[in-house]
Amino acid sequence: MIHLAVRGDSGGIEAHAQAGVEWTSAFADLDPADFPMLFALTPYGDAVFNQRQMPLLLAELDRLPAACDGEWVAQARELCQVVERGLHLYLWFIGD
Numbered sequence: 001m002i003h004l005a006v007r008g009d010s011g012g013i014e015a016h017a018q019a020g021v022e023w024t025s026a027f028a029d030l031d032p033a034d035f036p037m038l039f040a041l042t043p044y045g046d047a048v049f050n051q052r053q054m055p056l057l058l059a060e061l062d063r064l065p066a067a068c069d070g071e072w073v074a075q076a077r078e079l080c081q082v083v084e085r086g087l088h089l090y091l092w093f094i095g096d
Helices: 051-062 071-085
Strands: 003-008 013-016 046-049 089-094
Touching (some): 013 071, 046 051, 051 071, 071 089
Antiparallel strands (some): 003 089
């Protein structure tokens, strides 16, 4: 399971998602040319996105294949908005 959280520069959690990303082979099959942001996800590592990357990440969420969809997508969108509205905030995808 990959968990989602918004963290500030100090590392404190500002917000988090209730749903996580269930890793499937569909994520590994994403084309890095079409999904450079989501291609960074791994089941055991972390991926961190800053405020300037939010529009790119949101665009990828809009065209995500059904095999990768889930409750986490809507929650990720909400966390993207938290990052966009704040200062020195980052969206973390935290692998187990």
